[in-house]
Amino acid sequence: MKTSLFARTAVFAVVLGTLGCQEYREISPTSVSLLTAEVNQNLNGVWAGPMTLTRTSGGECAGAVVGSFLPASDRGTVTIEQDGTALQATMTMESTGLACSYQGTATAASLALNATSCDRTGLIVECGGGETRELRLVGSSISGVWNGSNVTGVVSSTYNVFTVFEPKVGVGALVANHDFTATPR
Numbered sequence: 001m002k003t004s005l006f007a008r009t010a011v012f013a014v015v016l017g018t019l020g021c022q023e024y025r026e027i028s029p030t031s032v033s034l035l036t037a038e039v040n041q042n043l044n045g046v047w048a049g050p051m052t053l054t055r056t057s058g059g060e061c062a063g064a065v066v067g068s069f070l071p072a073s074d075r076g077t078v079t080i081e082q083d084g085t086a087l088q089a090t091m092t093m094e095s096t097g098l099a100c101s102y103q104g105t106a107t108a109a110s111l112a113l114n115a116t117s118c119d120r121t122g123l124i125v126e127c128g129g130g131e132t133r134e135l136r137l138v139g140s141s142i143s144g145v146w147n148g149s150n151v152t153g154v155v156s157s158t159y160n161v162f163t164v165f166e167p168k169v170g171v172g173a174l175v176a177n178h179d180f181t182a183t184p185r
Contacts, residue, residue: 076155
């Protein structure tokens with residue numbers, strides 16, 4: 001037992017001695033960190049391209065007639081201002097003329113934006129069978145990847161669905177996703 005205690009004490013003394021002999025060296029990285037993406041390209045400018053309605057969910061009776069107010073194929077134009085990784089953008093859909101302002105960020109190969117405001121948020125929809133609903137846009141986001149010559153991704157928009165007669169009652173929510181590919185104009 002004394003040998004074991006002696007051996008542990010000796011090892012501990014050697015470790016402390018080794019640590020005490022280390023000299024201070026300043027750390028100076030010689031390469032770019034893999035954890036921070038540097039944005040080398042710039043998204044500034046006007047981008048435009050086709051948008052395809054790929055998926056909808058919910059919407060109560062309005063969900064069954066999405067094609068009457070959101071076309072399967074559309075065209076979008078987005079004007080982007082980039083300052084470092086910060087983005088400001090305005091996107092307009094050709095079929096409806098709806099324009100929304102977005103804020104977000106970019107990395108070397110991706111972008112993510114959330115709507116801050118839209119020029120109009122309400123839409124009246126005929127569901128059929130005498131049913132009418134009001135859709136109110138409550139949020140929109142853009143996420144995508146880019147390589148300098150094009151941006152591809154998804155625009156996701158969420159609407160709350162209400163009855164049109166007083167008192168207006170919320171009856172559901174509709175989410176619509178559009179895939180897009182945009183190139184600089």
